Amino acid sequence: MEPFGHHIYICTQNKPDGIPCCHKDGAEGVVGRLRQELAAVELTDEVQVTTCGCLGLCEQGPNMVVYPGGTWYTGLKPDYIPRIVKEHLLEGQPVKDLSLVDTGAAKAEIIAHNQKVSGMKAIMAKAGVIPDELNRYFRGFMESRLVLSAVELDFFSVIGSGATAAQVSVAAGTDQRATEALLNALVAIELLKKEGENYKNSDITASFLVSGAKHDSITATLHPAKLWHRWSTLTDAVKAGTAVSADRGSRDEAQTQAFIAAMHKTAGFRGKMTVQQLDLEGVKHVLDLGGGSGAYTIAFLQQNPEMKATLFDVPAVIPLSEVYIAEEDLSDRVTFMTGDMVNDPLGEGYDLVWLSAICHMWGSDQNRELFSRIYGSLNPGGRIIVQDFVLEDHKTAPRFGAIFALNMLVNTQAGSSYSQSEYREWMKTAGFQHIVLKPLPGPTDLMIGTR
Ligand SMILES: C[S@@+](CC[C@H](N)C(=O)[O-])C[C@H]1O[C@@H](n2cnc3c(N)ncnc32)[C@H](O)[C@@H]1O
Ligand code: FES
Incomplete structure (x- = not known):
């Protein structure tokens, strides 16, 4: 049938x-x-x-x-x-x-x-021709690079409803011959269309990569553009066992804005879905540790009208968080705390400490230590909830989490992706009980422990 x-x-x-x-x-x-x-x-x-x-x-x-x-x-x-x-x-x-x-x-x-x-x-196997599935990895960076450069040069906004290579190069301040080559390559990968001498945005670039478009993601896209440079230090980072790029860990104002915008894009979408999966009975005060844009604070507070939140982040980020929270009209329910979560006091009296995309920034010892301090900041019965890429114990899956471990290698001193067993061990050492993994749709999962 x-x-x-x-x-x-x-x-x-x-x-x-x-x-x-x-x-x-x-x-x-x-x-x-x-x-x-x-x-x-x-x-x-x-x-x-x-x-x-x-x-x-x-x-x-x-x-x-x-x-x-x-x-x-x-x-x-x-x-x-x-x-x-x-x-x-x-x-x-x-x-x-x-x-x-x-x-x-x-x-x-x-x-x-x-x-x-x-x-x-x-015939190809016999002749030793490199197969497509291998070649794809060798040359895949070219397509990534040409799109990121076009975003950095803001070509998609400049093209707007249509422009020639000469017009784009004048507006963007770029070389005309090179501009034309880049635009043609963008047509070849189907991100642009070409009609005569005129280049036009495709539906997808018009929606996401044109300044002021409904889903304008240009600022968020500048974050992967920065990562591209860091990833090119991977060979040396693997030799050194830590990030080696000269600007490791530092971000100027524009980069911080791009990073937080990128986080907000992802978290804004996932926040509501994730928070809906949680039983938040009895949670009156949540600490959003490394809360970034506040996307999760927003999701917690919008779903639970009685709840209040403390959003903790570094001084460079808190002014950005304040804007995102104010846009949702939630400023009167949020306390903003600036500091370094590794060294500064976290406050106390929380019913929930929420760590989304935080643990991968730190080494194992730092996470173990942080979990102990979080335990001390919670009310009895309070919970720690980690959202992150939780690897299987062999650490080769899920695929994105395994690759993301290298993103943290090239970007941080000791960050990585961690396995369920590692999270369990840190929570247990800190004193947490009833430790559970809650799988979520998508690349991240939750690890939950109760004080
Ligand atoms: C990957 S983002 C995650 C943001 C947010 N939790 C989310 O899931 O969208 C990491 C956040 O931790 C903050 N952060 C990094 N180091 C920190 C530190 N030492 N103390 C406090 N916050 C820190 C960053 O500024 C950033 O907002
Ligand atoms: S039938 Fe061969 S590509 Fe479609």
């Missing part, structure tokens, strides 16, 4: 330059139109659409197969979709003039294609 009336597989595979594929033939446009038409006729819950890899007819793409029946549609264009939805999906009649008729020839072509691909792989 099939769970859906129809199940559609549509190929969106992208292949290296020079090799035909459905992505290059506009498969995403076809998928977009399909979803749009299904929604228009209220079939979204009845038709399962699965984008998939190569179906073997790459020179005739974009291709899709509709089940039951296994009807193949090849060489699709967005404009064909309304007929397929109406005649095939609504009225049950496959559209003959758009579907594949000679299935025998198609099968032979697919088999020949499969043999060609496996034959090619065998």
Whole structure:
């Protein structure tokens, strides 16, 4: 018994330059139109659409197969979709003039294609050609770098509703020849579009990388741009066992703003969802340690009208936190504390100490010591809740947490990603009981201990 009336597989595979594929033939446009038409006729819950890899007819793409029946549609264009939805999906009649008729020839072509691909792989393996999956790692930085440079140069804002390379270079104060090369590469990776000599933002850059856009993320994006430089010191950091970049640990005002904006983007989205997962019965006073923008303080207080909060952070950050909290009209329920959490008193009388994205900044000994001081700051029955990348005990998963350990290596003296066992040990040593891991959707989890 099939769970859906129809199940559609549509190929969106992208292949290296020079090799035909459905992505290059506009498969995403076809998928977009399909979803749009299904929604228009209220079939979204009845038709399962699965984008998939190569179906073997790459020179005739974009291709899709509709089940039951296994009807193949090849060489699709967005404009064909309304007929397929109406005649095939609504009225049950496959559209003959758009579907594949000679299935025998198609099968032979697919088999020949499969043999060609496996034959090619065998030849490359024999010749010792570096495979794509390895090359991807060697050269992946190029795409990352060109996007970050375009953000640093504010090209997407300068382009606005459209501009030539000459106009962009004048407005951005850059070299015209180099500007054109960078803009062309951005078109190649589909972040920009080019019409004649005019460059235009794609939907995604218009939403996120244009100054003043609804989801303007330029300031937040400048944080990974800074990380890019730090990551280029990884080789030496691995030799030294600690961060080696000259500006380690320091941030000027603009960088602090970028960092806090980046944190706020992530935390603003996760805060509400995370806080909803917690039983906060009896929590009257929360300490948001290293609270940054205050995104979690905001989530705690908005969900619990009786609660008050203390937001603790370094002096450079607190003025930024004050603005974010004031924007939510919560200033009268928040006490701001400036200090160094490693050395300065944390206050006392809290029912909850919340540490989100904090422990990875410190070494094991610092975390053990910090947890003891947090224990002393809590009321009996109070809880410590850590939100962070919690690794499995072998420390090779989850993938992002394992990679993030290196982000902390290049950025801090002794920071890292830690395993559940390590968190348990620090909490136990500090005196916490009922220590539990609470998994969350997404890359971070919670570790909870009770005094
Ligand atoms: C990774 S951010 C996390 C911010 C926030 N908790 C969140 O999850 O969005 C780390 C925060 O700790 C603060 N911080 C770093 N070192 C600190 C220290 N020694 N004492 C107090 N706060 C510190 C930073 O300024 C920053 O706001
Ligand atoms: S890439 Fe789509 S069928 Fe091969």
